[in-house]
Amino acid sequence: MLDKLLGVASALAYAAGTVAAPAAPDAAVVLTFEDPNIVESSGLVAAGKLFVTTNDSGDGGRVFVVDRSGATVGTTSWEPGPRDAEALAPAGDGAVWVGDTGDNARSRDSVTVLRVPVGRTYQTVMPASYELVYPDHAHDAETLLAHPGTGQLFVVTKDVFGGTVYAAPKRLSADRPNELTEVAHGPSIATDGSFFPDGRHYVVRGYARATVYSFPDFEVVGSFRLPQQRQGEGISVGGADELYLTTEGQFTDLLRMELPPDVAAAMAPTPMPEPDPAPTAAAGDGAGSWWPWLAGIAAFAGVGGWLLIRRGAAA
Template sequence: MRGRRLGVGALVALPFLLGAAAGSPGPEGAPAFRFADPAIVESSGLAVVDGLVVTVNDSGDSGRVFAVDPGTGRTVGVTSWPEDPVDVEALAPAGPGHVWVGDIGDNRRVRDSVEVLRVPVGRGDRSVAPEAYELVYPDGPRDAEALVRHPLTGRLFVVTKGVFSGTVYAAPPRLLPDRPNRLTEVGGAPGLVTDATFLPGGGGVVLRTYSTAHLVAFPSWQPEEAWDLPDQDQGEGVAPTRRHLLASTEGARSEVLEVALPARARQVDLGAPAWTALRWLATALAQPLT
């Protein structure tokens, strides 16, 4: 039973890494690294996959994503595909060695549907033919720049970019590649959301605007706390590390910053129903047998 208890205990302890270094965030961020690749000129989405930072250029680029070594800022792999996207705006982790690419931008609100692609990433260049999944809003075209994936269930959510407020839409639990996948409205969001990310436990989401980070609870999508982000030319990326947030901006050779999380983030993230059940299971397994 000792090994069994340790295994579950380690799993339950994972989200506590989030709160270990969390404090009261200030308006200043610490430099993490600078994109060294001159091809990364409009970093518009950010994800951390297998220790690498993955980013994608804003609209106008070909179909490609960049895997960057955060220790050096150098690109160590580029994944490309032949079809040019319409307006890629976001990335989300898609399991080991993969990201979801969100071709979800629609400034003029004229697209009948948008799409997401599951793309392999890592060290080394590769050309792929990723499966594309069509997404359709229930109430007409919307502009969006944020795509998130729940770390436990894998479900995708799109957060739209309204001037004064946005809307959160859930994709079906299982995406089908050969037909439209209808989105469902599940919550509200602040205005001008340019990216978002789930926290590791799945109980909290950070929504970023150009100047502010908003912590919301999942699955209620209710606001919990907001704080100022460091000044950036056009902040459009956010991703979690084990202890901080990474915040990126558009611009050639732009700098990625480390931003502290509020102490409240740990409490919200551990409030996820899945983690609540897991903690109950860990407690039960730790009890002596009678």
């Protein structure tokens, strides 16, 4: 219920600000979900030509694999279902992380992430499950990040006055709880996020805006408006650094947008300075000034040797 109220409040604020605010960025419709079972797309992973999404709370344990026609071409189901699945993150080829991290009432002692296989198939599995424990108290969270290089997971909480980024252990244990570590501040009302392929940046979205951060220092690189959506809760970065966006609702559109040029420029690697050319020795300067001395010593030694030979011959 709190999610709905936040969504309505955000939509009203968005509408109230459209007169003075700059126009929403251009976005293209990639597909429209055809599956009537996809009613609350709350997490998104772009996997090549396929997209993986999951419903918000109230659904069982399942994820949907959708091609670019909008048709569902595979599902993965499991039991028991999650309490409140809110996020997805890449988990290597043919798998995603499902974040059972939603907690509107802030009453859960711990949350769970599950590694779920996905593909163009309909399957029921028993996924590997890992318990995560916050170091302070319970939080509501809808954002799960997976670093593309190390695979380490990060949870970003959803709070009105600013969230928190928590890091999971680099190696998760399935046999005992895994304690999260607070590493940075996050934006307000974070609904989803994704790392960029370079592993040096990640993006976290809310209902109307998104923010790009640097990694591993967690500094803000830039913030920008998102296309207007009913209740945007899904974002994923494609291989070309394109952003894909989804929203709750049945038969909704999956959108694609490019990063604003100023944000893309701020993310560009800083060019390395050109090395200075190797110095050339000039006569009388630096190392080159030694050769007259060496030549003089050699000449002196030669003359001295010649004199000694003459004196020996005269004797």
